[in-house]
Amino acid sequence: MALQRIFGFSTQPLPFSVAQASQTENHIGQFYTVPASHIHTLFPHGLPLRYQQQIKTFNEACVMIRQPALEVISYLKQTDYNKPALRYIFYGTNGSGKTMSLCHTIHFCYTQGWLVLHIPDAHRWVKNCKELLQSSFNSARFDQPLQATEWLRNFRITNESFLTKIKTKHRYVWTKREFTEEGSLLGELVDQGISRVKSSSDVVGAVMKELRLQSGQSDAAFRLVVAVDGVNALWGRSTIKKEDKTAVDPDELTLIHNARKLMKNDWNGGAIITTLSQTGSLYSPKLSYRPQELLGQVKRGFDCMDPFIPVSVPNYSEKEFESCYLYYIDRHWLQHPQSHTEEGKKELIFLSNRNPWMLDKICAFL
């Protein structure tokens, strides 16, 4: 567990280090820094775009400790990992901090040594697909080689250490001459997918299946956390069109099909942490944010995820807003002299309604 610097404002004037695992409710509103090495390994994909720009500007990645993430972390500490995987869904209005809460929780799992299976934005798999291949495994389905290879590459970066330890339990045949033997390393499977782009979607499916089967076994060396951002994309609609201009149902996409199988809690030894996202979603009303509205009552999404634990992510509380404001001032991000006054602060509260995304947008450059 790496020691991290804490930026405390309300009670502690001097920064002090608290390990990731021992963050408690007292630390709500304070920032902690994620080491740069962790960022490169754990988050090659998955952080919000604006936050990535902020990391580059401030030269550090400070994450605010907030109640929803702490709640899920506390559940993760208490669960019995011989039982089926529990599902958590972060929900809230646009820009309230769901993706950041997810990243905070994943970082905790990473520091505990878990294997992280992170799908950064499931919406990206159901729209803007440049290449669509018919699947060789099941001719009714479609492959997305570009998205699959990109994901496999990032997966390899995150879980480098595990790839040399886990062995496959099944035999996979890719073409007449290429196959992966039983008992070969997971790293080989992933390399196979990255080099042979045509079969990469099936490789993704195979990786997910292997990990699902192996985690929770008594001889397993790892715990698995499955993190999906924008899980409502798995049961929504897609804008990808087939050659005859009819829309593709997400069910017919190999990547989505395999991800859905992961969402079921028929495996143990880990956790499934997801967020709902309206921002990237297709054909959903702008103001909807609750689980049933986005997962769809009729479209099986809710029934597939049921029973899950919904965790609400609200806008900043007064203390959290105060903390964020002081952080921006400390980083010299708020340059305008009026923003340092009480009046300016009230203006910021009014304009942003304490919504984290809105506050970031207002405080940014023009």
Next chain:
Amino acid sequence: MASYSTKAFLILGRINISRSRLQNATNRATYVSVLSMNSPTGNRASCRYQVGVPRTEKMPVDQDWTAVYPSAAPFRPNAVPLPVRMGYPIKGGVAPDKKANLELIKIPNFLHLTPAAIKKHCEALKPFCTEWPLALDTDAKCDEHFPIKVQTTHFVSAGPSLRNPSARIVHLKNYDYAMYLLTVLYHESWKIEGWEAEKTVADMEEYSWENSPSQRNLLDTLTRMKVVEEEGGEEVRQQLLGQAEVQEYKDSVTRLKNEGENEDTLLQYKEAVKKVLKL
């Protein structure tokens, strides 16, 4: 051609006018002669009738108003002792007052229906009424004992004018036929058709938890959590369903689906899930 015809019309018109003017002249002559007979001074002003004091000045404060307006009557400014104003305000001023105010006369007024007048009407109608049954004190009880309501309208109109918009218009309601129709519908509604058996989950009016995917998921999860007892089957299922946490979970899911989502129902669902999965 056209111009010729118009000229002809003009000539005709002029002839007409001259004729009517002659008539007027004779009429005026007679009028003037009458006047000269009645007023020796010839002053038209003193011929006017003496305008008396308006009745409102003579009204005592505790008068019987029902005697002033016993029935529907137009607004009489000299009979209503209220300083009302009505109409569009003149420039720089207020609405015109009640004297000779057409706006007040045009509109219907209820000066004949003051509480005192209504009381008198009720007293007059009381000998013709019977007591309300005391047992029927709520609307629900009325609906329970008398589910069918028949509406009939009779009215009598008495007033100075015989013009009433509802007169001579009759909507005939066949009471017997209506009763027959209701009986038929009641008996038909109890019959079950063959195609009703094809009712799907999407047709259901309310969400029921039994045999829903939610119940299956939960039982699945619980059996896996116990890790044992794949056999046992039905009894194990009943045992699981009988637990209090499962009942609570069932209530929360039903509430979530039937009532819709809000913070309240979601919180209840979260607590129920935590208890069932023993977090």
